[in-house]
Amino acid sequence: MEDCDGIHKLFNYYVTHSFSAYPDSVVELSFIQKLMSNYGDYPCYIIEQDEKGLAGFGMLRKHHFASSFNRVAELTYFIYPDFTSIGLGSQLIEKLLAEAKKREIESVLASISSKNTQSIRFHKKHGFKQCGRFLKIGKKFNEDFDVIWMQKFLT
Numbered sequence: 001m002e003d004c005d006g007i008h009k010l011f012n013y014y015v016t017h018s019f020s021a022y023p024d025s026v027v028e029l030s031f032i033q034k035l036m037s038n039y040g041d042y043p044c045y046i047i048e049q050d051e052k053g054l055a056g057f058g059m060l061r062k063h064h065f066a067s068s069f070n071r072v073a074e075l076t077y078f079i080y081p082d083f084t085s086i087g088l089g090s091q092l093i094e095k096l097l098a099e100a101k102k103r104e105i106e107s108v109l110a111s112i113s114s115k116n117t118q119s120i121r122f123h124k125k126h127g128f129k130q131c132g133r134f135l136k137i138g139k140k141f142n143e144d145f146d147v148i149w150m151q152k153f154l155t
Helices: 004-017 029-037 088-102 117-125
Strands: 044-048 054-062 072-079 107-113 129-140 143-153
Touching: 004 029, 004 054, 004 072, 044 088, 054 088, 072 088, 088 107, 107 117, 107 129, 117 143
Parallel strands: 072 107
Antiparallel strands: 044 054, 054 072, 107 143, 129 143
16 A cells, blocks of 8 residues: 555554554554555545645454454544544544445444543544443553443444
């Protein structure tokens, strides 16, 4: 994918500045290339803002390799802070959910750090509900965090 460099830069922004991306240190470009290749034929979208270039990206992926989970997908997306709260995230998530419906996916999951309260609110606004929580399983910036799973049924 030609946008791997831009996605790499954006992902590492969130690695170093927030709990949104789980790694605790910057990742190599090969990490992003592997991430992208693992998505197979699932959709990936890039948000570009005129001459400013990449503003964000989002993608769907299989939740589990077993075919018994084919009706479930996970979504992942990141948008630079300068481009949040202007509707781009809502447009992106609605496009990803529409693609999921086309694939006859019945349920979409999101894995979110408990320290990422903005993302939790955003998902709630878009109809996601908390369906699970793993307590103190992550540690970043010398702080423990929970991983919250949120789910939206599409049927």
